[in-house]
């Protein structure tokens with residue numbers, strides 16, 4: 001299992017897809033899964049740029065992962081995003097359900113990703129939702145990166161402000177080292 005983490009607009013979706021295609025890996029995008037299934041208050045929360053409840057997310061990701069054959073390598077885009085979610089994942093690894101290869105942290109500044117998101121124009125790419133997602137990333141996901149490194153999961157920082165192909169090469173090289 002490979003974890004893809006990073007600020008909104010850092011290219012997790014794009015890089016995840018490239019990696020999955022190139023290596024025949026199974027890609028799970030948490031955001032895509034949630035956009036398909038989540039309704040009502042939760043959907044409002046997503047559109048406002050807030051994170052969804054850890055319990056709910058863990059139940060959903062557990063179901064999705066259970067459907068993937070054991071011999072397929074999985075790329076998880078956008079999970080974990082909080083320490084609680086990571087604790088669950090590590091428990092699963094300890095129980096022998098998955099093996100965790102590497103975390104990839106796509107690093108980019110707010111100003112760089114803002115331009116990308118404005119061009120993309122998804123429903124949650126409004127000014128206020130973007131700011132909320134950037135704040136959430138700083139509050140929840142940044143501390144998680146250190147936490148993972150301190151808990152035996154190697155996370156590599158990847159400069160994600162570079163062109164897509166260069167970032168893809170960098171990621172591929174890092175995977176080869178593992």
Ligand code: AMP
Nearest residue numbers: 030031046049050051052057078079081
């Ligand atoms: P993304 O497509 O990765 O930008 O995710 C879009 C939105 O889905 C986020 O802003 C959150 O509202 C929600 N989301 C995705 N992954 C998670 C997660 N692991 N935990 C909580 N909320 C999530």
